Amino acid sequence: MLLRLTRLCVLVLTLGIISSVDAQNSAPDARPSSRTCKCMPGDACYPTSQQWDQFSSRLSRPLVRDQRPLGAVCFRDSGEFNYRACSYRTRRINDPIYRAGLSNAAQFTTFEALVNGTTVQQCDFSGPMANGTCFQGRVPPNAVNVTNAADVQEAVRFASRHNLRLIVRNSGHELMGRSMGVGALEVFTHNLQKIEFTDHFVPEGAPPQTQGEYAVTMGSGVSWNTAYAQADIHNRSLPGGLSPYGTVGAAGGWVLGGGHSALSRYYGLGVDNVLQMKVVLPNATYATVNKYRDPDLFWALRGGGGPSFGIVIEMTVRTHPNPPYTAMFWVGQAQDNASYTNLFELWNRYNNPLNEAGWSGVMPFFNRTIFLTMLAQGNPPYDPQAMPLMQSFHQAARYMPGVTVLTEQFVPYRSFGDFNYDNLVNTTVPHGFNFTASLPGPPHSVTSSWLLPWNITAPENARPLAKIYTNLPGGTHYMVGGGPVSTNDPSEVSITPAWRNITTSLIILPTGILGIDDPTSSLEAIRRSSYEQTQVFRELAPPPFGGQYLNEGDYYEENWQAAYWGPNYPRLLAVKRRIDPKDLLIVRKGVNSEDWDEEIICKTPSSQ
Numbered sequence: 342m343l344l345r346l347t348r349l350c351v352l353v354l355t356l357g358i359i360s361s362v363d364a365q366n367s368a369p370d371a372r373p374s375s376r377t378c379k380c381m382p383g384d385a386c387y388p389t390s391q392q393w394d395q396f397s398s399r400l401s402r403p404l405v406r407d408q409r410p411l412g413a414v415c416f417r418d419s420g421e422f423n424y425r426a427c428s429y430r431t432r433r434i435n436d437p438i439y440r441a442g443l444s445n446a447a448q449f450t451t452f453e454a455l456v457n458g459t460t461v462q463q464c465d466f467s468g469p470m471a472n473g474t475c476f477q478g479r480v481p482p483n484a485v486n487v488t489n490a491a492d493v494q495e496a497v498r499f500a501s502r503h504n505l506r507l508i509v510r511n512s513g514h515e516l517m518g519r520s521m522g523v524g525a526l527e528v529f530t531h532n533l534q535k536i537e538f539t540d541h542f543v544p545e546g547a548p549p550q551t552q553g554e555y556a557v558t559m560g561s562g563v564s565w566n567t568a569y570a571q572a573d574i575h576n577r578s579l580p581g582g583l584s585p586y587g588t589v590g591a592a593g594g595w596v597l598g599g600g601h602s603a604l605s606r607y608y609g610l611g612v613d614n615v616l617q618m619k620v621v622l623p624n625a626t627y628a629t630v631n632k633y634r635d636p637d638l639f640w641a642l643r644g645g646g647g648p649s650f651g652i653v654i655e656m657t658v659r660t661h662p663n664p665p666y667t668a669m670f671w672v673g674q675a676q677d678n679a680s681y682t683n684l685f686e687l688w689n690r691y692n693n694p695l696n697e698a699g700w701s702g703v704m705p706f707f708n709r710t711i712f713l714t715m716l717a718q719g720n721p722p723y724d725p726q727a728m729p730l731m732q733s734f735h736q737a738a739r740y741m742p743g744v745t746v747l748t749e750q751f752v753p754y755r756s757f758g759d760f761n762y763d764n765l766v767n768t769t770v771p772h773g774f775n776f777t778a779s780l781p782g783p784p785h786s787v788t789s790s791w792l793l794p795w796n797i798t799a800p801e802n803a804r805p806l807a808k809i810y811t812n813l814p815g816g817t818h819y820m821v822g823g824g825p826v827s828t829n830d831p832s833e834v835s836i837t838p839a840w841r842n843i844t845t846s847l848i849i850l851p852t853g854i855l856g857i858d859d860p861t862s863s864l865e866a867i868r869r870s871s872y873e874q875t876q877v878f879r880e881l882a883p884p885p886f887g888g889q890y891l892n893e894g895d896y897y898e899e900n901w902q903a904a905y906w907g908p909n910y911p912r913l914l915a916v917k918r919r920i921d922p923k924d925l926l927i928v929r930k931g932v933n934s935e936d937w938d939e940e941i942i943c944k945t946p947s948s949q
């Protein structure tokens with residue numbers, strides 16, 4: 342946890358790589374020379390201004406130099422103070438679209454903050470005239486505003502040559518802060534917006550006469566909002582995330598870490614749908630990877646987590662038919678904890694049967710309130726059991742003592758695109774949970790997660806699970822398993838095979854709803870609380886039977902290799918060592934990150 346940034350001497354190692362050595366923090370018996378560090382601003386090895394200029398001149402757009410955190414203009418006693426700029430930024434501080442498009446911000450300010458010992462260095466602002474100091478924190482000082490693969494190749498070469506920490510930032514949604522980094526060079530992929538549909542995609546290197554497929558090729562900056570809208574225009578659909586205004590990326594970290602969707606019940610996970618990726622590898626090669634071209638790397642890219650196996654420029658994924666959907670919205674509030682437990686128990690009795698009858702969706706819960714947003718394919722639903730089962734849940738809930746039903750409705754949608762627009766983009770009509778509602782205060786967030794296997798969410802386990810849920814401060818139960826998620830071959834992709842036997846990916850919040858944390862708690866305490874809330878699930882469904890969704894993270898997860906990847910970890914490690922022998926693309930709790938500190942600045946080989 343403790344950041345070790347005190348480097349006392351700088352050594353020049355072999356291979357022309359300049360590295361710093363932390364002598365002060367070395368254990369008595371450690372050999373100082375075994376510790377190698379990335380080159381950070383202020384170090385003698387850091388590139389000179391002239392070297393940055395030369396680098397910039399090789400890019401398609403000028404390097405974004407000396408970028409400062411969003412709030413820097415709000416600190417009245419600093420030379421950067423600018424009332425107008427600050428007012429504008431303050432008005433949009435909670436706007437996910439605005440934040441997604443910025444190279445100098447994450448979706449959640451938590452991930453811009455640097456925890457250094459007992460201090461938290463950040464640039465927190467709540468409006469003009471902020472007092473104190475705006476710290477750079479984890480906001481990278483330099484960013485490459487990528488428009489093509491050559492820009493990324495240049496960034497990879499420059500970072501390798503100068504031993505810089507390299508990070509990749511797409512939408513900035515990542516929930517472990519992996520898309521920000523102290524003193525790093527940032528590869529900003531948001532502007533890679535290509536999107537092309539075809540009905541006859543054939544991967545490169547496929548045998549002659551290979552049948553073409555319906556597919557879409559997307560630049561890695563394309564958001565789900567764009568992908569859904571464009572797919573609908575082509576009368577196709579594809580499984581993707583549910584995020585406010587569709588701001589999560591469709592072809593970046595979401596896919597690389599697994600990618601779950603309300604449509605996974607019909608079309609599988611994100612990784613199950615990838616046909617080809619074009620990536621810049623750590624040796625700066627621009628490679629096309631698919632089941633014919635480096636199948637081992639293709640396997641690793643599908644679930645190994647971004648950006649560990651390369652920087653994606655574009656990817657091609659399967660598209661599917663575009664049928665109508667029946668949506669079901671339900672909100673119920675319990676007046677006390679006992680009724681809340683009874684309500685969860687009722688839901689738990691229906692969870693698996695509803696999934697088997699073709700329903701999927703999300704259930705945020707907090708403050709003794711349960712919000713259901715569920716989908717069934719077809720209007721009316723294709724599965725004849727879908728409506729009777731859901732109505733039977735409604736009927737039972739309606740007469741539960743201590744429970745007030747606030748919303749109960751079925752809404753037909755012509756397509757998933759229409760559902761998404763109505764619920765995650767332009768929410769003019771009330772339908773249960775308002776996914777676009779802006780959050781009070783700055784967008785802080787800390788989460789933990791666990792994958793819940795079938796038997797944990799089964800009717801037999803309804804009461805014990807209900808008691809556990811009652812004790813959680815809040816969370817979102819993503820019922821995204823079943824169907825092809827369960828039947829697709831687990832050996833095709835590198836995510837933990839636990840995914841093939843789950844109904845639910847649960848996100849747990851430390852307090853309140855997404856984004857609101859307790860202002861009296863420290864970041865550390867909130868992270869610890871979030872980890873502790875998950876403990877009961879770790880014990881109930883340990884890996885490889887259960888696991889954790891690496892994209893929904895947990896700061897303190899110790900057994901992350903098994904939780905994210907189960908038995909696939911050794912094979913992932915072998916691929917990683919082959920393609921990234923110099924540890925260029927390492928992230929927190931990423932493949933081969935074991936010997937690195939939390940901020941991926943220094944490496945201390947454990948075997949020495």
Ligand SMILES: Cc1cc2nc3c(=O)[nH]c(=O)nc-3n(C[C@H](O)[C@H](O)[C@H](O)COP(=O)(O)OP(=O)(O)OC[C@H]3O[C@@H](n4cnc5c(N)ncnc54)[C@H](O)[C@@H]3O)c2cc1C
Nearest residue numbers: 511512513514515519582583590593594595601647648653
């Ligand atoms: C509000 C919200 C809603 C969410 N909803 C869902 C959901 O419905 N389903 C779901 O499965 N997940 C969901 N997530 C989690 C989501 O999958 C992760 O946040 C994911 O990491 C986002 O990927 P990104 O590329 O958009 O974001 P980023 O934060 O920019 O990137 C995420 C990670 O991928 C890496 N990366 C990004 N682009 C590339 C690239 N081109 N090449 C290589 N590496 C890259 C980054 O370095 C980082 O480590 C949600 C998260 C939030 C905050």
Ligand SMILES: *[C@@H]1O[C@H](CO)[C@@H](O)[C@H](O)[C@H]1NC(C)=O
Nearest residue numbers: 344346347455457458462523
């Ligand atoms: C972290 O704290 C140490 C000790 O107080 C300090 O020397 C160092 O500069 C800090 N790191 C950063 C990045 O500010």
Ligand SMILES: *[C@@H]1O[C@H](CO)[C@@H](O)[C@H](O)[C@H]1NC(C)=O
Nearest residue numbers: 417467468469470471472473
């Ligand atoms: C900053 O300090 C000034 C002077 O003490 C005070 O008037 C102002 O309200 C403070 N601003 C904030 C955001 O706390």
Ligand SMILES: *[C@@H]1O[C@H](CO)[C@@H](O)[C@H](O)[C@H]1NC(C)=O
Nearest residue numbers: 402405443444486487488532
């Ligand atoms: C990046 O380039 C885009 C154009 O592709 C431009 O609109 C944007 O302002 C640039 N971002 C930064 C941070 O320079």
Ligand SMILES: *[C@@H]1O[C@H](CO)[C@@H](O)[C@H](O)[C@H]1NC(C)=O
Nearest residue numbers: 575576577661662663664665
């Ligand atoms: C779109 O696709 C759906 C299902 O695949 C089909 O039923 C519908 O007729 C198509 N709509 C148009 C306008 O072609």
Ligand SMILES: *[C@@H]1O[C@H](CO)[C@@H](O)[C@H](O)[C@H]1NC(C)=O
Nearest residue numbers: 674676707708709710853854
């Ligand atoms: C929690 O619910 C109560 C009503 O039961 C409501 O008064 C309160 O505002 C809610 N709190 C939050 C944070 O939504």
Ligand SMILES: *[C@@H]1O[C@H](CO)[C@@H](O)[C@H](O)[C@H]1NC(C)=O
Nearest residue numbers: 762763764766767768769770
């Ligand atoms: C949102 O929907 C409303 C009602 O259908 C419409 O009037 C409004 O223009 C829409 N807004 C946007 C941004 O599309």
Ligand SMILES: *[C@@H]1O[C@H](CO)[C@@H](O)[C@H](O)[C@H]1NC(C)=O
Nearest residue numbers: 768769770771775777778779
């Ligand atoms: C949902 O929240 C958004 C953003 O705050 C708001 O514009 C919209 O009116 C809300 N929708 C409903 C139905 O309340």
Ligand SMILES: *[C@@H]1O[C@H](CO)[C@@H](O)[C@H](O)[C@H]1NC(C)=O
Nearest residue numbers: 794795796797802881882886
């Ligand atoms: C669920 O199944 C697993 C593996 O079959 C088993 O180890 C575990 O005890 C079961 N848990 C419950 C609650 O039934």
Ligand SMILES: *[C@@H]1O[C@H](CO)[C@@H](O)[C@H](O)[C@H]1NC(C)=O
Nearest residue numbers: 794795796797799841842886
């Ligand atoms: C899935 O879980 C069930 C228990 O619910 C267990 O019986 C079954 O063996 C598991 N299947 C796999 C493939 O692990």
Ligand SMILES: *[C@@H]1O[C@H](CO)[C@@H](O)[C@H](O)[C@H]1NC(C)=O
Nearest residue numbers: 677678679810811812813814
């Ligand atoms: C209800 O449960 C919550 C979560 O465990 C707990 O914090 C709260 O104290 C309980 N309330 C009562 C009245 O028992």
Ligand SMILES: *[C@@H]1O[C@H](CO)[C@@H](O)[C@H](O)[C@H]1NC(C)=O
Nearest residue numbers: 622623624625626628919920
């Ligand atoms: C770069 O790495 C890839 C994957 O390991 C390898 O196939 C390729 O030959 C390497 N290219 C160079 C120029 O070393």
